[in-house]
Amino acid sequence: METVFRSYDPSSAQRSDRCAGDRLRHRQKVHEAIRQNIVDIIAEESIIGKDRNRIIKVPIRGVKEYRFVYGENVPGVGQGGPETQRGQVIGKGEAGGEAHQAGDRPGIDYYETDVSLEELIEIMFEDLELPYLERKHLREIEVEQLYRRKGYRKKGIRVRLDKRRTAISRVKRKQATQRADAIALRSQRFPFHKDDLTYRHTVTEIRRESNAVVLCIMDTSGSMDTMKKYLARSFFFLLYRFVCAKYQNLEIVFIAHHTEAQEVAEEEFFHKGESGGTFISSGYRKALEIINQRYHPSLWNVYVFHCSDGDNFESDNPAALQAAKQIAEISNLFGYGEIKPLGSGYYGSSMIQFFSQLQAENFQTVQIQRKEDIWPSFKGFLSRERAREDAA
């Protein structure tokens, strides 16, 4: 019997990443799984309002390896110390044991992957066939005219004369002439010639910039409970991300309204609780006021989104419609989302019906009932837009 030792071979080690193909295939599956589960992921509250570069954990369903396994209420044995007592808590359910037993045990397959929010958003918007929207909604504005130097020319105006280059070409010409006819040159002056003159050339460049402002208007009246606010907030989050993906220069304005409207900070917008009745028109008027003061439509792409439970005071409806018309005229997209959670009952009115009187191209309404609706309705929101454009 003999023993063989095979020494380390660096070249084969570098060549032999034999797992690469399987890793690639796995990553493709993860990607696919995320896309399929996007509705659930979006519905998870945890990602909303988070920083763009934040890594989030996404539970992956599609790439689990299923087997017949025992359920949770299966006892196990562990090793403790002399002080281990009955009833002592030694860890969290399944996850604790998994770390020690990984590998040889077909245990419950917990699988999460890290995805940055950025990636997630990319995947989200891959679904939406964005180019259409881009063409329609990007209003580009000439922000600056720049003169940029670009090469040299023999002709030009006096101020752009490049003295250094001119002198150099005279010296070159002189050398050349000397070599050709040394004697003739010695007696003469050697002045600048028209051919020596070199001018800097400039081109005019127009930098186009796309500025966008998103105005999020939310109804914070007494009838908007936590669930409704959460739905509204999720919807705003998506819109915000969507617009972020398209614009370099994006500003966002939060307006909260009940019977009166005020501009608030993000934090406040999502967490503030209010009470009182609802005048939708107040929110719209505030939005118009802000647009006129700070974000003139000729310079800004304006997006206005409003979420409410549609429970507006009857008397305010004509005023709201009037203001909505004005907003629709100056904005790229004006969306109205009505939050009607299931089980909340259809008390009160629906503004969606009322707003059907508003015949504006860029006005959209959606209704959201559950958190699972958010993504489909968001998609629907944009695809209706697209359908209309296709028809046009």
Add this chain to the structure above:
Amino acid sequence: MPASFTIEELESWNGRILAVARDCGLDPCPQEFEICDHGQMFAYMVYSGMPSHYPHWSYGKSYEKLKTLYDYGVSGLPYEMVINANPSIAYLMRDNTLLLQVLTIAHVYGHNDFFKNNFTFRSTRAEFTIQTFKTHADRVREYIEDPSIGLEKVEKLLDAAHALSLQCRRNLAMRKQTPEEELERRLEEAQPSADPFQSIHRRQEYVAPDLNRVPLYPEEDMLIFIRDHNPHFSDWERDLLTIVHEEAQYFIPQLETKIMNEGWASFWHKRILESLELPQSMQLEFMVRHNQVLSAVPGAINPYHLGMKVWEDIERRWNQPTVEEEKEFGPRAQSGRDKIFAAREAERDVSFLRRYLTEELIRELNLFEYQSRGGDRVVARVADDDNWRAIKETLIRSVGTGTAPVIKIEDADYDNNRVLFLKHDHDGRDLQLEYAEKTLQYLRQLWGREVVLETEINGKKSLLCFSEEKLLIKPLH
């Protein structure tokens, strides 16, 4: 970074180790050691140490998992990896110190001896291991590259087959009966048994056995059964099922002897290194490393630790039994050494623990039983007079393939409708329903028709029926 040892050094240590091992009675196969770096080690771990293995995304997934855990320092890499083949192949990490290599070599001989001599491994045909895995890999690749099959189809079938690969016979030392033998047995069983009191008993009726039933006896080898009884499969599909089944069978002995095997190797690396007369510096490092590997993991079971404790305990009880033990069991016929060698040949984890894990050892190791309650793991039993037996039982049920439920195919023509009827041997542990649903879906995919599984859910007998697209749970009365 240059390695901290030379091949010559390893060879000389290996010679000494092997001499000691032989003196002690170990009987290993020829051994090959390959020095590799950590990237290669990941890959070997992912593919169970095999130099070639068929591709599947799940291996990519385990690679990512391993690497993540390693990168975040949650788990280190093993010092060694050894595969059951003849000659046996082991991988040594080149970044490890000389002492670690020496320790690993000694440890590897323990595994090697165990693979060669334990009865569970007789079915694995170690001399063909490498070649078998290679031909499997080649065949799977061939199917992937075949334009009429392709990756998608192969992957879909492998996904389903992997889900069911552990639904197979566990004790491979028992030969599987051929259909002819089963038929004979069936007929024999149907004969009325000889009755010495015929005159006073009523005559036993002869009931003709149902010989048309498929399978004749409940069948555990699911993949094989489906392969043989689904008429719609093409050759490549049958072949893939065979490949997955054979691979699972190859690894079952390792699952079944994890505690014994790791304990055995640790027991021997300790003995061997102790008799090598290591220089002082290495001796110190040896103690540190040995204790790292062999320490108890609080709240879980470290198979290295538990296994070695049991082996040491057997040896002590046979060499120097205490007065009480002497009184209870009488004088020992075998020496401790002979006893452990006999046990390493004839036991697997379940029988090993049942026979040799004593009450005293359970107390000494402070084993306890836990249960999950409301998301927490709570200690349910500690090793006292009333509970040590229950703890032992729970431990025995949770080792080896005990973690996989026993499910048998009862009838391939249930309801006279080619529905596949399965029965779960319920032993108090319920199935995880989400997993059961998805696995039944795979089974449905392979079988091509409805599948029905009889199990118990919260003490109620129920049928899980997976027909077209979804699972139906019907309670049984």
